[in-house]
Amino acid sequence: MGIVKTAKLIYDYIRYDENEKEETFRAIDGVDLEVEPGQFIAVLGHNGSGKSTLAKHLNALLVPSEGTVWLDNMDTRDDSHIWDIRQEAGMVFQNPDNQIVASVVEEDVGFGPENLGVETPEIWKRVAKSLEGVGMTAYRKHSPNKLSGGQKQRVAIAGVVAMQPKCIILDEPTAMLDPNGRKEVLKVVHELNREEKVTVILITHYMEEVTDADYVYVMDHGKVVMKGTPREIFSQVETLKAYRLDVPQVTLLAHELKESGVDVPDGVLTTGELVDALCRLN
Amino acid sequence: MSIELRNVTYKYSTGTAYEMVALDNISLQIPDGQFIGIIGHTGSGKSTLIQHFNGLIRPTSGQVLFDGEDIWGEKYDRRHLRSQVGLVFQYPEHQLFETDVLTDVCFGPKNLGCSEEECKERALEALHQVGLKEKYYHMSPFDLSGGQKRRVAIAGVLAMNPKMLVLDEPTAGLDPKGRDDILDKVKELHETRGISIAIVSHSMEDMAKYVERIIVMNHGHMPFDGTPREVFSHYLELEKIGLAAPQITYIMHALAEHGLAVNTEATTVSEAKESILKALGR
Ligand SMILES: Nc1ncnc2c1ncn2[C@@H]1O[C@H](COP(=O)(O)OP(=O)(O)OP(=O)(O)O)[C@@H](O)[C@H]1O
Ligand SMILES: Nc1ncnc2c1ncn2[C@@H]1O[C@H](COP(=O)(O)OP(=O)(O)OP(=O)(O)O)[C@@H](O)[C@H]1O
Ligand SMILES: [Mg+2]
Ligand SMILES: [Mg+2]
Numbered sequence: 001m002g003i004v005k006t007a008k009l010i011y012d013y014i015r016y017d018e019n020e021k022e023e024t025f026r027a028i029d030g031v032d033l034e035v036e037p038g039q040f041i042a043v044l045g046h047n048g049s050g051k052s053t054l055a056k057h058l059n060a061l062l063v064p065s066e067g068t069v070w071l072d073n074m075d076t077r078d079d080s081h082i083w084d085i086r087q088e089a090g091m092v093f094q095n096p097d098n099q100i101v102a103s104v105v106e107e108d109v110g111f112g113p114e115n116l117g118v119e120t121p122e123i124w125k126r127v128a129k130s131l132e133g134v135g136m137t138a139y140r141k142h143s144p145n146k147l148s149g150g151q152k153q154r155v156a157i158a159g160v161v162a163m164q165p166k167c168i169i170l171d172e173p174t175a176m177l178d179p180n181g182r183k184e185v186l187k188v189v190h191e192l193n194r195e196e197k198v199t200v201i202l203i204t205h206y207m208e209e210v211t212d213a214d215y216v217y218v219m220d221h222g223k224v225v226m227k228g229t230p231r232e233i234f235s236q237v238e239t240l241k242a243y244r245l246d247v248p249q250v251t252l253l254a255h256e257l258k259e260s261g262v263d264v265p266d267g268v269l270t271t272g273e274l275v276d277a278l279c280r281l282n
Numbered sequence: 283m284s285i286e287l288r289n290v291t292y293k294y295s296t297g298t299a300y301e302m303v304a305l306d307n308i309s310l311q312i313p314d315g316q317f318i319g320i321i322g323h324t325g326s327g328k329s330t331l332i333q334h335f336n337g338l339i340r341p342t343s344g345q346v347l348f349d350g351e352d353i354w355g356e357k358y359d360r361r362h363l364r365s366q367v368g369l370v371f372q373y374p375e376h377q378l379f380e381t382d383v384l385t386d387v388c389f390g391p392k393n394l395g396c397s398e399e400e401c402k403e404r405a406l407e408a409l410h411q412v413g414l415k416e417k418y419y420h421m422s423p424f425d426l427s428g429g430q431k432r433r434v435a436i437a438g439v440l441a442m443n444p445k446m447l448v449l450d451e452p453t454a455g456l457d458p459k460g461r462d463d464i465l466d467k468v469k470e471l472h473e474t475r476g477i478s479i480a481i482v483s484h485s486m487e488d489m490a491k492y493v494e495r496i497i498v499m500n501h502g503h504m505p506f507d508g509t510p511r512e513v514f515s516h517y518l519e520l521e522k523i524g525l526a527a528p529q530i531t532y533i534m535h536a537l538a539e540h541g542l543a544v545n546t547e548a549t550t551v552s553e554a555k556e557s558i559l560k561a562l563g564r
Contacts, residue, residue, distance in 0.1 A: 017420060046457040047429025094428065094455065095373065148524075149324030172428070175454045176372075178323045178484050180524035205457050208529065244459035249487060249529040249551055256555050262562065271529070275536045281562060282542055 001073060003167055003199050004035040004058055004089075008067035011053055011222075027053040029222035030067070037166065038197045040190070042210040042230075045219030046244035051203045054219070055171050058201065059089035072166060087116055090160030094172040096152035097145075105147075105155055106131065106140040112163040123162075130161035133196075134188045150181020154188055161192065167199040168192065174206065182206070207234070208248040211269045218243060235267035250274050283349050283366065283445050283478065285312045285335055290344035292330055304330040306502040307344070317472050317479045319489040319510075322499030323524030328482045329372055331499065332448050335480065336367035365394050368444030372451050372482075374435035378423040383414070383434050386423050390442040401441075408437035413463055428455040436464065440471075446478040447471065453485065461485075465492050486528045490514065490549035498525070511547050530554045537561075 011028035027050045035041050045051050056062040057069045060076040071089050074081040090112075093099060102108040110127045118126070131137045134154040139147065144155055153173055160168055170189065174182040186209055192198045202213065210216055216233045218226035220243050226233055233240070234247045237255045247255070254268035254277070264277040292305040304327045312318060322328050333339045334346050337353045337360040346353050353363055368390075371377045380386035387405035396404065409419065412433040418426060423434050432455055439447065447468065453461040469492055471477045483489055489496055489510055496513040498506035500523040506513050514520070517527035527549070534546045534554060545557040 013425070015421060015425060047433075047455075047460055048427040049457075052427065172455060176324070176451070176484075178524045179486065179526035180521075181324055182484075205455065205461075207458065241459070244457045246458035250533055253530065253533065253551050253554055253558075256551065257558060260555070260559060261564065262559070271533050271536050274533060275540055278537060278542060278558065278562070279540045 001070065002034040003037045003072050004033060004201070005070045006031055006033040006054075006057070006064075006067065008032065009054075009057065009064050009069060010066040011050075011057065011062060012065045013053075027222055028057075031219075031222070031224050033217065033224070035167075035199060035201065037199055038193070039214045040193045040200045040212070041202070042213040042216045043201065043203045043219060044205075044207075044210065044216060044233075044245055049219040050222040051219055052171055055091065055169050055201070055203060058167070058169050059091055060085045061091075083116070087163050088165050089167045089169060090163055090165035092153070092156050092160055092168065092170045092173050094175045096149055096156055096176065099156040099159070100144045100152065103143055103145075104140075105136065105142050105144050108144050108155060109158045109162050112159050116163060126162040126164070127158075130158040131155075133161055133192065134158045135184075148181060149177045150184045153177060153181065153185050157185070157188060157192075161196075161198075165198065167201065169201045169203075171203045172205065173202075174204065174209065182209070207246050207251075211248060218245065230269060231267040234269060284314050285446075285478075286310070286345075286347040286350075287334060287341075288345040288347065290334060290341040290346065292327075292334070292339065293342045294330075296342060303502055305334075305341075308502075308504055310497070310504065310507075312478065312480065315472075315476050315478055316495060317469070317493050318481070318495045318497060319493035320480060320482045320497045320499060321484070321486070321489060321525060326499040326524075327502045328499050329450055332369065332450060332480060332482060335446070335448050336364050336369050338364075338369065365390075365442055366444055367446045367448060368439035368442050369448045370436050370439050370450060370452055372454075374431040375424075377435045377438060378431060381422060382420050383409070383423050383426075384419045386434060387437045387441050390438050394442060404441040404443070405437070408440040409434075411440055411467055412437045413460070429457060429460055432456060433460070433464075444477070446480070448480045450482045451484065452481065453483065453488065461488065468492075486514070486526055487530075487550075490528045490530070498523075500524075510549055514549050515547060 009028050009031040012024040012026050017023050043051050060082055063077050069076045071085050101111050106127050110123045113123045113126050131140055134157055136154050174185050193200045211230050216230055217224050234251045237247050250271055251268055254264045254274050258264050268274050287308055287310040290308045294302040320328050388401040391401040391404045414433045472479050496510050514527040514531050517531055534544050534548050537544045538546050543561045548554045548557050
């Protein structure tokens with residue numbers, strides 16, 4: 001079985017209408033997901049499609065209304081596994097400021113393992129290693145509040161890494177970052193995936209960030225409506241647009257050239273591919 | 283209405299060990315009816331800069347003039363100024379506080395002294411403009427998804443019918459369609475009502491597509507100020523200060539290096555397409 005698996009997952013929020021009458025709102029509507037260990041998965045979808053709600057199920061911040069979620073074979077409804085699940089599935093959120101808990105970078109990173117009851121010498125080992133991993137060793141004595149957005153977000157990732165999770169879930173980790181910060185964070189996440197074999201689930205609204213993923217899921221109104229490799233997904237420009245999504249600029253340019261009769265392949269994902277295709281014609 | 287900043291310096295925590303110069307002697311003019319974009323690395327001073335535009339913060343030294351009048355002059359009506367210059371904050375959470383969406387959006391016009399009926403009318407129009415569905419109007423703004431909250435925050439400011447709209451990263455967290463819709467809407471307001479617009483963004487692609495002038499911030503200084511084309515022609519310098527050019531710029535430079543006679547100044551998909559078709563002799 002995969003490291004993350006959901007079967008017929010349904011989640012209903014309870015909310016109250018103008019007359020204080022209880023009503024339910026179905027945010028996740030029958031999602032089946034299976035992620036193999038070491039995979040890099042991306043999740044796309046319009047605002048309100050259920051991405052964050054899904055993410056919160058993966059480390060048991062929410063439990064299903066119906067259906068089942070397993071993390072590394074543990075049913076998230078089973079209370080006795082809750083700490084194991086939280087340790088194995090780490091979360092990184094959109095706003096780096098809300099994730100900082102301590103006034104010195106290394107303490108911030110050590111907070112997670114400390115909470116798990118890890119012995120002090122081991123904590124320091126992990127802190128050193130995870131800061132090294134995200135390229136922030138030089139800042140270990142700094143105040144996190146004085147760092148740039150990209151640096152803060154890397155510290156947040158180090159904090160999750162120090163808990164030695166098997167899986168990291170990132171919910172729009174780059175939304176608030178400048179182009180450089182975005183690049184830094186993605187590089188770090190790809191390295192963790194490649195070198196430490198950490199399973200990655202990345203939620204994003206930036207299509208360019210998805211081109212290197214192993215597999216992409218597209219959500220729409222609580223359902224998974226498309227799944228496939230980035231190339232398969234981004235070949236379908238019109239379908240994506242109907243789901244309020246887009247394709248990377250290079251893919252769009254290739255698509256529009258093709259529509260104008262230029263012989264380029266579908267689903268071009270990189271500048272290199274487009275340049276090759278056009279030079280062959282010239 | 284025009285804005286002028288004369289030698290504006292802004293320091294946080296003045297007189298303490300943590301003193302931080304966020305803006306360093308900035309002089310800048312924004313004529314009536316301009317659509318400008320502000321880019322810069324995280325922490326470069328963008329949010330600090332735009333909070334000067336509606337008198338939310340006072341320069342440590344230097345002057346802010348509105349239609350030629352010093353807004354920090356003794357008799358100046360800054361309350362009136364704030365109703366004319368609508369500011370949408372970077373984090374929508376900082377701006378939402380009422381118990382339901384509709385009441386939240388009514389808050390601005392109510393403060394301007396509008397009748398209850400007019401408040402509601404304006405709020406409904408604004409909510410319609412940002413594309414939030416009616417079923418959310420009676421929900422608490424805090425139960426909305428990230429992108430939905432952002433829409434409510436923008437509607438709140440639109441409902442005040444400002445003469446100038448200042449938006450701090452309005453598209454962060456919006457899905458691609460939502461990004462285009464909001465920017466198209468802003469552009470329409472600019473064109474039909476002549477509203478001046480200032481947008482802070484980390485999306486170089488959006489800046490290239492929408493604005494007529496880009497101001498670049500770097501550590502409290504303003505190294506570039508020009509049309510998107512001029513500014514992005516400095517793409518190598520931009521990279522050194524944490525920024526980048528739109529993906530299209532890189533594609534065009536790569537094509538030119540491979541001997542295709544394309545216009546390396548193209549910054550949008552449609553410009554690139556035209557230039558490539560021409561170079562291929564179509
Ligand atoms: N606490 C809550 N109570 C009621 N409804 C909620 C709550 N949180 C989210 N919802 C609703 O559930 C749906 C899914 O929300 P979710 O946050 O999962 O979307 P999302 O795909 O992450 O969107 P975004 O891209 O805007 O972050 C939305 O329609 C939202 O309004
Ligand atoms: N309230 C504050 N107290 C002290 N320093 C601050 C405060 N707000 C901002 N700063 C500092 O002032 C500088 C400019 O911050 P500002 O928020 O204007 O940057 P920004 O360009 O908007 O960044 P971002 O892209 O991350 O939003 C930063 O170094 C920041 O750390
Ligand atoms: Mg979300
Ligand atoms: Mg800012």
